Amino acid sequence: MLSLRKSKPGFGLDLFDAAETPPPSPTDAIVRVENAGICGSDVHAYEWTDGYGFMVPHLPITMGHEFAGHIVEAGAGSVLPVGTRVTVMPGVDCGVCANCRRGAARNCLARTAIGLTRNGGFARYVTVPAVNLLALPDAVDTELGALTEPLCVGAEAVLTGGVGLGDTVLVMGPGTIGQAAALFARAAGAGKVYVVGKADGPRFDVVQALGFADIIDVAEAPLAEQLDGKKVDVAIEATGYPPSIVDGLGVLRKGGVLVVAGIHPGPLTLPLTDFVRNRHQLRATHGCDRPTWDKVLTLLARDPEHFRPMITHRLPLDRGIEGFELARQRAASKVMLRP
Ligand SMILES: [Zn+2]
Ligand SMILES: [Zn+2]
Known part of the structure; x- marks a missing residue:
């Protein structure tokens, strides 16, 4: 075998x-x-x-x-x-x-x-x-x-971030976990979902095929510049690139939540004064809870081709x-x- x-x-x-x-x-x-x-x-x-x-x-x-x-x-x-x-x-x-x-x-x-x-x-x-x-x-x-497993990981990140009705959500990383997070943020009622990547052609194509039009390529200009002063309620990181967390915090509203889902090869340098003054909430997610599997299978069965x-x-x-x-x-x- x-x-x-x-x-x-x-x-x-x-x-x-x-x-x-x-x-x-x-x-x-x-x-x-x-x-x-x-x-x-x-x-x-x-x-x-x-x-x-x-x-x-x-x-x-x-x-x-x-x-x-x-x-x-x-x-x-x-x-x-x-x-x-x-x-x-x-x-x-x-x-x-x-x-x-x-x-x-x-x-x-x-x-x-x-x-x-x-x-x-x-x-x-x-x-x-x-x-x-x-x-x-x-x-x-x-x-x-x-x-199902990567979908559950993305779903758990959305649950960890407490995404709610009408929220603006930033998903950093256009790979499978980011795609799953974007899909479940939408399912959770997000009003707008931005998906961020860097010169990620084939994966941007998938994000588009999943129905997300607000794609940000940070190879063209920095994230904050492209958002033009707009802030997000929840940011979900699925890049595995530590500096993206600082970029995400830079566009997160006061009191907003940033969920770290990536596996990172090195440490992060975090500007702590901004972090504290903005009362940003940094949370981690890894794997998922047992009940999340049933939730994901239910959503998967509702519209598999999606x-x-x-x-x-x-x-x-x-x-x-x-x-x-x-x-x-x-x-x-x-x-x-x-x-
Ligand atoms: Zn996996
Ligand atoms: Zn045990």
Whole structure:
């Protein structure tokens, strides 16, 4: 069975002929992966930028945490039967740490992640805890099902920012998380949504196809200049570029909220006096809460084709490295691999 693996620290990934999966334990299920998306964080791990050292003790590992398919074998403890089309929540909680015990599993102290610290979906079959599986609504195929995880990350950023009716929202970063944040800001009732990027042609095309006309290219002029004195109520950062946070705060209204969702390779220098005087609220979001998955699947089922333009490339798994290069060079927006 072909799998796309991170074998060792350093640049790159390799295609590996992995052993077939043994029968699942009573609490696990085996999923036949049909679609698996390449995430921005997968690209970081591929390039081996700072911040991915946590993977080292777990290598070699099959990557891929955005995937969907159907159950081919289910342990006795699985609620969902064989054949169910599913998407997978990648965060695996330990169930026994102090935070899990107090009902805050999202803050689990010993959390593992499918596709980052245990084998993931860039392979034909993957064994996962059955409780991590969610049945896909009939209207949602496995290609859109594989988009659920990044959609949830974008939705959580919108929830964290408290976007409300009529708000003006600034989304920084036109990639998949930014696209998802823009879509859910609109769904939450935002009156205006600006999407900011830098010379990001292919991803601007997707943003436009999703129905957003207010695109700001900071390669042409600085953000504040292009907004011409207008301020925003909520800013959502999905760039992974620390200075963009200062740019975002520069156009945020007094008392406004800026949500940081990107994974950043270095620290931020923040002008604190402006920050304090404007009572700007800086919040972080990472992953998402369990209920957000159901909210996103409900919205995805309501109008699946609305989300389809987010997927720009579809490749067989044996061309996975090509997919990573397309994503790395920002020639693609979302690349789906088909094992
Ligand atoms: Zn992801
Ligand atoms: Zn725990």
